[in-house]
Amino acid sequence: MQHLYLHVPFCTRRCSYCDFSIAVRKRIPAREYVDAVLQELRRVLTDPGRPPADSDHGLETIYLGGGTPSRLPGEAIASLLTSLREVFSVTSFRDELEVTLEANPEDVTRDAATTWRRAGINRVSLGAQSFDDRALQWMHRSHDAARIGAAVRTLRAAGIDNISLDLIFALPAELARDWGRDLERALALLPAHLSLYGLTVEERTPLARWISRGAASPPDDERYAEEYLLAHSRLAACGYEFYEVSNAARQGCRSRHNSAYWSGRPYAGLGPAAHSFDGAARRWNLPAWEAYRRAVAAGRSPVAFQETLSDEQRELERVYLALRTDAGLPLASLSRPLPSATVRWLERGWAEVRDERLVCRPEGWLRLDALVRDLTDRLTTS
Ligand code: SF4
Numbered sequence: 345m346q347h348l349y350l351h352v353p354f355c356t357r358r359c360s361y362c363d364f365s366i367a368v369r370k371r372i373p374a375r376e377y378v379d380a381v382l383q384e385l386r387r388v389l390t391d392p393g394r395p396p397a398d399s400d401h402g403l404e405t406i407y408l409g410g411g412t413p414s415r416l417p418g419e420a421i422a423s424l425l426t427s428l429r430e431v432f433s434v435t436s437f438r439d440e441l442e443v444t445l446e447a448n449p450e451d452v453t454r455d456a457a458t459t460w461r462r463a464g465i466n467r468v469s470l471g472a473q474s475f476d477d478r479a480l481q482w483m484h485r486s487h488d489a490a491r492i493g494a495a496v497r498t499l500r501a502a503g504i505d506n507i508s509l510d511l512i513f514a515l516p517a518e519l520a521r522d523w524g525r526d527l528e529r530a531l532a533l534l535p536a537h538l539s540l541y542g543l544t545v546e547e548r549t550p551l552a553r554w555i556s557r558g559a560a561s562p563p564d565d566e567r568y569a570e571e572y573l574l575a576h577s578r579l580a581a582c583g584y585e586f587y588e589v590s591n592a593a594r595q596g597c598r599s600r601h602n603s604a605y606w607s608g609r610p611y612a613g614l615g616p617a618a619h620s621f622d623g624a625a626r627r628w629n630l631p632a633w634e635a636y637r638r639a640v641a642a643g644r645s646p647v648a649f650q651e652t653l654s655d656e657q658r659e660l661e662r663v664y665l666a667l668r669t670d671a672g673l674p675l676a677s678l679s680r681p682l683p684s685a686t687v688r689w690l691e692r693g694w695a696e697v698r699d700e701r702l703v704c705r706p707e708g709w710l711r712l713d714a715l716v717r718d719l720t721d722r723l724t725t726s
Contacts, residue, residue: 345389346404347604350381350424351615352413353633360484360554361512363546365617365631366411374420380640381614382427384629387645388612389431403432405442405601412471414447418459421445425463442467442600449487452495457502467506467599468499469539474512475529479521483512484550489529496533506597508537513575514568515543516561523571527578536597540575540590542568569710576706587670589709606669608662616646625652664716672703678719685718 353367444467445460474480475489499507509530515521545552545563554560576586584592588606604611613620616636619628627650630636639646666673689695694708708715
C-alpha cells in the first residue's frame with residue numbers, strides 16, 4: 345500500500361455549491377470515526393487477496409480529505425495517525441512521507457496546528473475559495489477573508505510550510521467578484537501550491553435551486569474561460585507550474601498523493617464514500633456516514649460497489665488522466681498520421697508536442713473532454 349486516503353465526512357454546514365457525501369454535525373463523533381476507519385483498515389490488510397503490509401516502507405502518502413477533516417479534534421487526528429503507525433509497525437513516519445490534511449481556515453488555531461504537526465501532518469490544503477467576504481457568504485462558507493491569511497501564518501509558525509490554497513473561479517457575474525484581485529491576494533501569501541476549481545452546478549444543491557428560480561445566473565462559459573486563462577498567466581508569471589488541469593505548484597511542491605491518482609497508480613481509501621483502486625478494479629464505500637459506521641461495527645464490508653475495468657475503460661482512463669497532466673500522452677500510443685482533429689488542435693495552439701508527447705496547453709485543458717473523445721476513437725493499443 346503506497347497511497348492511503350481517509351475520507352472524513354463531517355462539515356459544519358453545507359456550502360451552496362457542494363453535493364459531496366457529507367455529514368453535517370455540530371458534535372463530531374470523533375472516537376466513533378477513528379474506531380471505524382481503523383477497523384476498516386484492519387479488514388483491508390487482512391484481506392486474503394492482498395499481500396501482507398507490515399511496515400510503512402511502501403507507504404508514500406496519506407491524505408485526510410473530506411468533508412472537513414479539520415473538524416476532527418486535533419487529539420483525534422493525532423490518535424488516528426498514531427494508530428496508523430502501530431498498524432504499519434513503525435515508530436515514526438519517515439520525513440519524506442507526505443501527510444496532507446484538508447482544513448478550513450476557521451479551524452486553524454495555534455493549538456490545532458501544533459498538534460497536527462506533532463502528529464505528522466506536513467502538508468495542509470486550505471479551503472480558502474475567495475478573499476471576498478460577500479462571495480464567501482454567498483458560498484455559505486464559515487470563514488471570512490481575514491481568516492485565510494491568519495491560518496497561513498499560524499500553520500507556518502507551527503512548522504507546516506507546505507500549504508495549498510483552494511480557490512473557486514467563475515462565480516456568477518452579479519456577485520461582482522474580482523478574480524484578479526483574489527489571485528493577487530492568494531499569491532501574496534506565497535503558497536506552495538494552488539488548486540483552482542471552476543464553479544459547477546450540481547443537482548440538489550442550494551445553487552441549483554437558486555438558478556432554477558432565477559435568484560442566481562447560470563454558468564457562463566466565457567467568464568469561466570477568461571478567469572481560467574487569467575489564472576494561468578498570473579501564476580506562470582509568479583513561478584508556478586500548472587502540472588494538472590486544476591493544480592499549480594512551485595517547483596518541488598506538487599501534490600504527490602494526487603499525482604498518484606493522475607498517473608493511474610493504486611490507492612486505498614477508507615471511510616464513507618472513499619474510493620480504492622488496486623490497478624485493475626475500483627471499489628467505493630457506502631456514502632452515508634451512519635450506514636458506513638453500522639456496516640463496519642457489524643463486521644460487514646462497507647464496500648457499496650466494485651467494478652473491474654474493461655480494456656476499453658482502462659484505455660479511456662489512461663488517455664484522460666495523461667492529458668489532464670503536463671506529462672501528456674506518448675505520441676507512440678497514437679495512430680499515425682495523427683488524426684486530423686488532433687492536427688487542428690496543434691495548429692490552433694490548444695496542444696503541443698513536447699518530448700514526443702502530446703501535451704495540452706491551457707486552451708486545450710478548457711476543451712479536454714472534446715480532445716479525449718476525439719482520441720479515444722482512434723487510439724492504437726500501445
Ligand atoms: S466544507 Fe467542503 S465538503 Fe463541506 S460542505 Fe463545504 S465544500 Fe462541501
